[in-house]
Amino acid sequence: MVLLKLMAGYGLSVREIVGTAARRWNKQTEKWVAAEPNLKGLQIQDLSQDGVLVHRKMGGPTELIPLKQDHIGEVRKLIGRRKKGKIIPLSVSRVEQLLRRYSARAGVFDGKVRPQMFRDYYRKNQGLPYLSTTIPLTTTNPPTTTVSRTEGGRHVGRKIDYPGLTYAPINEGGVILLFATMNSNDELGFSVESIADAFPDALVVDYRANRERGVKKYIEFEFLSSNFAKHNHDPAKCDIIDCWEHDWNDCPPNLEVIALKTLIKELERETFGTSR
Known part of the structure; x- marks a missing residue:
């Protein structure tokens, strides 16, 4: 319950609370390898009588979040x-599994x-009162929504159920949306x-290697990664291709390719034990 209060009552993300995995993506092997976590989560030694220090995502400041005294008491009881x-x-x-x-x-x-x-x-509610309307705890049916008739013929990708995005991208716009969603989720x-x-x-700052010192990249x-060549882009003026699927066998070695489809599958294996 403490975890839910920290999210609903103080606006902290689950990753700011429990931290991220101690790993990074190795583009050569296309596998996760051990590394310093991007977020280390709320630390016992950072809890005080006033609140708790929150280590924001890479490039963001460390911030003291004031907590109500009864919530500090609940946290201390949890710490033991x-x-x-x-x-x-x-x-x-594990948090996602428990919530489901x-x-x-x-x-x-459901x-x-x-x-x-x-x-x-x-x-939406600035934390008060907790879970009063956004998540009805007594209903078995989710709130109904009205779907515009003009949306009925739109195509969607396979269902990935990634937090904030239900379906896989089917075009470049979907890739941008998934990139933004995954990046906001650290x-x-x-x-x-x-x-x-x-x-x-896009111009970004890459904090993957060192969360305290980033590198600007394009x-x-x-x-599809092969669209980079089809669009006659200059590899010398870019650092990273972010795509849904990597299908460019002759991709220049100076270009890093981030294939979101591969990352989603790895996250599914981590969450469910196998990709769906």
Whole structure:
């Protein structure tokens, strides 16, 4: 319950609370390797009588978040005799699993409650009162929504159920949206400086190697990595291709390719034990 209060009552993300995995993506092997976590989560030693220090995502400041005294008491009770380490020693995937399990038992949103929903509640209601309207705890049916008739014929990709995005991209616009969503969830490790109308699409600061010292890089978004060549872009003027699927066998070695489809599959394996 402490975790949910920190999200719904103070607007903290699940990754700011429990931290991110100690890993990074190796583009050569296309596998995760051990590395310093992008976010270390709330630390026991950072809790004081006034609140708790929150280590924001890469490039962001460390911020003291004031907590109500009764909430500080709940946190200290959770910590018990532990002197250091994470206040809530869970992984993001474990939190997601627990939310699905207990929301299914309670009949809330058919077991599809996600951490982001609690943060969305805070943004809409500034945390008061907790979970009063955004997540009805007694209903078995999600709130109905009206769908415009003009939307009926739109095509969508396969269902990926990534927090904030239901379907896989089917075009470059979808890739940009997924990149922004994953990056805001601290899955990628960039800070976006600017978006351009012409090539290259974006200027970002790359904090993946060192969360305290970033490197400015240019990103071009493509649905398929091979579209970079089809669009006659100059590889010398770009650093990274962010795409849904990497299909360019002759990609120049100076270009890093981030294939979001591969990353999504890795996250599914981490969460569900296998990709769906």
